[in-house]
Amino acid sequence: MTLNSESVIVNVGPQHPSTHGVMRLRVAFDGELVTDAEMVIGYLHRGSEKLAEERTFTQVVTLTDRMDYVASMTNNQAYILAVEKLAGIEPTPRGVWLRMISAELQRIVSHLVAVGFLLQDLGAMGTPLMYTMREREDVLDLFELLCGARITNSYHRPSGVFQDAPDEFWPRLELFMANMPGRIDEYEQLISGNEIILSRMRGVGVIQPDMMINASITGPMLRAGGVDWDLRHRQPYEYYDRVQFDRPIMDESDNYSRYLVRVYEMRESLKILRQCIDQIEPGPARDADVPFVIRPPEGDAYVPIEGPKGELGFYLVSDGGISPYRCKVRPPSLINLTLLREMVIGLPMAAMIVTFGTVDINMGEVDR
Amino acid sequence: MIGMGLMRGLAVTMKTAIRGPVTVQYPDRRVGLLGAAREADLSFFRFLVRRPKDAVKAVAGFATVEAKIVQGTRFRGQDFNWYEERCTGCASCAKFCPLGIIKIETSPSGKLQQEGEVFNIDVFDIDIGRCMFCGICVEVCPYDALHMGSGFERGQYERKNLVITVEELKAKKKTPSTWFRPQQEAAGYNPHSGEDRPWTEAGRHEQPGDKKLTERWVDER
Ligand code: SF4
Numbered sequence: 200m201t202l203n204s205e206s207v208i209v210n211v212g213p214q215h216p217s218t219h220g221v222m223r224l225r226v227a228f229d230g231e232l233v234t235d236a237e238m239v240i241g242y243l244h245r246g247s248e249k250l251a252e253e254r255t256f257t258q259v260v261t262l263t264d265r266m267d268y269v270a271s272m273t274n275n276q277a278y279i280l281a282v283e284k285l286a287g288i289e290p291t292p293r294g295v296w297l298r299m300i301s302a303e304l305q306r307i308v309s310h311l312v313a314v315g316f317l318l319q320d321l322g323a324m325g326t327p328l329m330y331t332m333r334e335r336e337d338v339l340d341l342f343e344l345l346c347g348a349r350i351t352n353s354y355h356r357p358s359g360v361f362q363d364a365p366d367e368f369w370p371r372l373e374l375f376m377a378n379m380p381g382r383i384d385e386y387e388q389l390i391s392g393n394e395i396i397l398s399r400m401r402g403v404g405v406i407q408p409d410m411m412i413n414a415s416i417t418g419p420m421l422r423a424g425g426v427d428w429d430l431r432h433r434q435p436y437e438y439y440d441r442v443q444f445d446r447p448i449m450d451e452s453d454n455y456s457r458y459l460v461r462v463y464e465m466r467e468s469l470k471i472l473r474q475c476i477d478q479i480e481p482g483p484a485r486d487a488d489v490p491f492v493i494r495p496p497e498g499d500a501y502v503p504i505e506g507p508k509g510e511l512g513f514y515l516v517s518d519g520g521i522s523p524y525r526c527k528v529r530p531p532s533l534i535n536l537t538l539l540r541e542m543v544i545g546l547p548m549a550a551m552i553v554t555f556g557t558v559d560i561n562m563g564e565v566d567r
Numbered sequence: 568m569i570g571m572g573l574m575r576g577l578a579v580t581m582k583t584a585i586r587g588p589v590t591v592q593y594p595d596r597r598v599g600l601l602g603a604a605r606e607a608d609l610s611f612f613r614f615l616v617r618r619p620k621d622a623v624k625a626v627a628g629f630a631t632v633e634a635k636i637v638q639g640t641r642f643r644g645q646d647f648n649w650y651e652e653r654c655t656g657c658a659s660c661a662k663f664c665p666l667g668i669i670k671i672e673t674s675p676s677g678k679l680q681q682e683g684e685v686f687n688i689d690v691f692d693i694d695i696g697r698c699m700f701c702g703i704c705v706e707v708c709p710y711d712a713l714h715m716g717s718g719f720e721r722g723q724y725e726r727k728n729l730v731i732t733v734e735e736l737k738a739k740k741k742t743p744s745t746w747f748r749p750q751q752e753a754a755g756y757n758p759h760s761g762e763d764r765p766w767t768e769a770g771r772h773e774q775p776g777d778k779k780l781t782e783r784w785v786d787e788r
């Protein structure tokens with residue numbers, strides 16, 4: 200006997216913990232299997248790109264904090280690099296090292312949040328998330344020492360960072376660096392070998408690498424599909440050509456490999472941090488001759504960086520005035536999300552949520 | 568073997584369970600009997616004999632002390648510190664605030680005419696209900712008159728109570744954050760110590776440089 204079943208349309212979100220912010224998924228189900236999925240975004244749209252047009256170049260830094268609020272430092276960095284290219288400003292060496300240190304710390308935070316919330320999506324309520332939040336807290340304390348804010352840092356400035364790191368920052372950073380490898384071991388022990396997680400994540404949400412390249416997906420998601428594409432290595436910006444690090448590449452392109460890539464990248468970030476601390480040189484953290492109000496010459500600039508979630512870039516157009524004529528962001532979260540439909544069709548509801556989690560998006564960045 | 572991964576994960580959970588907590592209790596921290604005795608500055612037995620009621624409370628878990636949150640000295644807090652002796656009313660802060668939430672009104676005072684006249688600052692409103700504590704106003708202040716605060720407790724029931732007025736700024740005890748004030752950091756100032764920072768020590772350098780002029784400046788205002 201067969202059952203005649205109609206497909207049911209379910210709205211997931213916009214207010215739901217599994218959607219990582221305010222996003223709505225209209226999903227058509229046949230029984231338990233997804234037959235179609237459509238994402239409805241824009242709930243968190245604040246018009247940052249438009250707002251940037253009426254702020255001076257330095258003021259826009261505060262807006263970039265609020266785009267990907269889990270990774271403010273890398274947003275600052277991407278924006279400042281674009282401004283520096285546009286205005287032809289040469290950063291000071293110490294400023295660049297400090298920017299790299301803060302950006303790598305931020306990458307660890309972003310991956311911690313991704314891993315923690317992924318496990319929450321799997322139904323591991325609390326425990327792994329609390330563990331990752333505990334380490335995140337250490338980094339946020341470091342940020343507080345650096346720049347007085349925990350989330351909305353606004354730390355980077357054209358030509359460097361706004362202020363050199365205080366003396367008490369360095370021992371705290373060493374302490375964090377000493378603790379962190381053991382903590383990552385703990386996550387791996389807790390999560391990586393767990394049979395429930397393996398059975399729910401292995402071979403689920405597979406997406407072909409050529410499809411990802413066509414959809415210009417970047418970041419850990421692409422590297423989990425076996426494509427060796429890391430802008431820190433391919434087009435080194437800042438001083439990434441002076442540090443050695445491995446690029447974790449996986450071949451399976453499933454949820455589990457996307458998770459593993461992030462865990463391995465945290466270790467690589469620690470390696471980069473160690474080299475930055477060894478190579479940082481004394482000197483000014485900022486060029487005092489660069490004024491607060493910058494007037495770049497007419498022209499445009501785009502600098503992509505490897506953000507924690509993928510290629511993050513700011514495209515700035517200047518008409519010679521004090522504020523950008525146009526500011527366009529290339530948000531990795533939004534672009535990585537475009538293949539979601541292809542990834543989730545045919546999966547059960549629970550697996551769809553997990554797949555969504557491994558893409559690691561941030562709604563603040565998707566909607567801007 | 569199936570199940571080994573699960574067991575290894577559980578081992579981590581158990582290990583963490585016997586580690587001390589990392590969470591900070593706020594606003595009050597609960598103390599036990601020993602802690603309560605220490606708080607009352609009595610030895611354990613004296614505390615039991617002299618304050619039996621408090622001892623019972625402490626055993627039941629109702630004895631609390633105020634929690635101390637350790638913050639960096641650069642913490643950008645809500646209670647802005649403003650030195651009227653330093654401020655010229657130039658309104659750079661108002662101009663460069665990305666949100667435009669600082670309102671300044673000045674009037675000529677007629678004093679110190681040769682030096683370029685001093686202005687009275689009649690209104691200096693900071694609407695921190697909309698402030699994002701970016702600190703740009705502090706960064707651009709040319710005379711180091713405006714500093715970020717160091718606190719974060721300002722819950723209010725109405726938005727209009729979230730406007731810091733000039734009277735409040737004048738009356739406030741000055742505990743400026745060292746954000747963008749390297750001279751304060753070099754002097755080892757910690758705003759969380761609660762030490763009142765006089766205006767003469769808050770700036771990058773003596774403004775204006777001449778000591779005599781400084782004295783006159785203060786006298787005539
Ligand atoms: S901290 Fe930022 S938002 Fe707040 S008053 Fe100053 S410039 Fe404006």
Ligand code: SF4
Nearest residue numbers: 654655657658660708
């Ligand atoms: S606080 Fe500073 S920037 Fe603002 S009006 Fe006074 S001197 Fe000018």
